[in-house]
Amino acid sequence: MRIYLVVGVIATFVAGCNNNTAPINIPETAFVAGSCEVGVYGESSDFVVITRRNENAYYTFNNGITGKIDYEGLLQCGEGAVKIEQSKVLRIQAILTTDTEFDSDGALLAGQLLEPADAGPNTPLVALAHGSEESGWIEAVSYPYQLVARGVSVFVYDKRGTGRSQGQYSQNFVQLADDLAAASQEAKRIAQGRFARFGLFGFSQGGWVAPLAAEKSGAEFIGIGYGLVVDILEEDASQVELELREAGYGDDVITKAKEITDVTARLAVSSYKDGLQELDTLRDKYRPEQWYPLVKGGFTGVLLGMSTDELRDKGIPMFDRLNIDWSIKPMDVLRDVNVPQLWVLAQNDREAPIAKSLERLQTLRGEGKDITIFVFPNTDHGMWEFEQGSDGQRTYTRVTDSYYELLADWAKDAVQPPYSMSEAQ
Template sequence: MKWFAVLLLAWSLGADARAETCPAGAFRNQGNAPDLLVLAPVESIPAPGLRWLFLDGRRGSTLDADSMVRCRSGAVEVRTHDGSWRRWSPIELARTDVEFTSAATPLAGRLIEPAATAEPLPLVVMVHGSERTPALDSPYAYLLAAQRIRVFVYDKRGTGRSAGQYTQNFELLAEDAANALAQARVLAAGRYDRAGYFGGSQGGWVAPLAATRAPADFVAVGFGLVVSPIDEDREQMIAEAHALGLGPEALQGIERLSKATAELLTSHFESGYEALAAVREDPSTAAWAGQVKGEHSGAMLLTPEAELRRIGRARFDNLELIWDYDAVAALRKLEAPLLWVLAEKDREAPIERTRDLLLSLASAGQPIDIHLFPDTDHGMVEFTEAPDGSRQVTRITDGYLRLLGDWIRGVSAEPYGRGVRLQEPKTRLPD
């Protein structure tokens, strides 16, 4: 039974190695190919595991069986192309935790910055998307800090260490972001040269609005939308219909469905039932009902009217979302330079109308820098697509994270992976 003892010993040593705790933070490769790496705890990965993220977008978990990042004797090692392991050096980052108040609500924040330097560096506040997860240990915050940026993160109200109730009210969230920037300016006083916001996804609605309320030197947005949440739902359904190969009759039905659900939502379920019933009763609806979903309209179509009248608002309209939010109006008020990065094949937030509106604003003279990364989905992720249309995320696209860091620092080192800068406008802005 010696072979069993040997296997047991090998298994236990391997388990101990996998269980070693890597230090969270940022690391640098000192070899011939300089690179950055961050490790951070996330709720989806059980301790002692950490998520790892490279500057070029490769990502994973230290608990993955084939992880290319491991911990040995308290140090971080990365597997090279030839299978050997190289130790990476830690980047010294300072963390300062603080509690600040916004709209009478205590919020938890953290300033993450390069340690032992008083050199003026850019200061950025990270604005949330729609997630409910804590943000104080965001791997993106550490990666920006590793690029010599002072980064302020905070737990969204109702999440993590922050008090209050979770909401998607853009007005209130913009107030929180503006107060976060004010707090960040105090913490980093004398150590920053320009200050602004970065928002991803839903943060694309919130960050520009915050910049109209508190002075900001720049705003950066990733995979956000200029159209309203109602339009987002409509465009998502149209994209789904095209992917399914549905014809003009289905598209007309989807347009009528969007108008009906928009009336329900903007009236807080006081009206719109008759229009929705007409869509349900149309014989052509059966060809696409259940397949076209959008953000909410597909589910509302399948929900019986009696149930919608009873719990419709509690189910679909319980987060104070401003359904017909006028994002164009907020952008027109914005004076700070704006970076907007689009994911070409974004299913959650289709880009067509947003791209055209941004290009029109740029053509009208606003300082907007628009970049598009091909073959990417929401989150600037690359993916593989199965025959049934389902997608499996592989990584964050190369160039996106470096573009954010460079743009915030006010430098440019193109090309950024396969990203392209957009130029020519296609439509006029609505009056």
């Protein structure tokens, strides 16, 4: 049995991130300008979330429209309220917020439990596994607030080496799954008596981590947003293929590029020993061809840009420090998950192309796994809607409508399609 050391817990009934006052009851006609406080403003069907990262504050409406707050923009912050378009005033919601620290394998991690004001024995509780970014999530992302505003209690934490948490930043999925399991135990300990179902939500890289942690965390369900059912090596190869196909190249070029990604995969798992000479040969062979500079992927482009001597003598410090376990096979992991799974995929995801993942999820479903799949059209990684120029560049406009609603309904065991333009698979 793992023992979790609780270093400190502070629980307060808060308005946003104001940890010592009750919500200010402001008539709609009264508004006093003030600093931006993290929290939820408005009612359950019409609200906006305020988050903060570094010195900047951001808004995300319940329908996914988002942006950075400036004092001449769409939204103005006030004392216990926000004003929209210089006219509509939304008051801050009461949220029960508990700040905590917990131990996971010797690292002291910072966490925060957010609960609706009326949280009780029927309220679902989820712990969040975030992506590969090296920044903390506490008060910085909208997910916890989007969910708590919809009646779901949420435990969010800064993963090791980010934000307020100690430890060395890592992309070792087994280690991160242990951290998520520790976070889950802490969440359930604090929320004891005020929750019913407990589950895990993982986003992007968290889609690899949450299934690994499902059993050890005691999850009754999991939800994955824009994750993958391919391993890291397959992801890299899929990205390279998508890059080339979007540039108009066909199977002949894809076959050539696969020669390269097969070798870079061997190099990655062998600490840059197996395949160095072959990589040199392929570089010389394909460098004159027009498609060659377009090869990027997750790591193949980096390897192509380094000399054999550099790879042999120095490795790739930017990757080597991540402690990656290349052996994780998602299909094997998902076959061991015995609770209902929700997978929400972005149809036009460039970072995590969905074709192979969708095929494998349907295979698992055919094997009897309880898997629900939604695909949102015209969306990229992060469930971002976008406008694409003639040069292929994308301008991201908003998080797609109804995405957050789908996640909340899954936590409540109350999924009721349709969700905007999404398609159930």
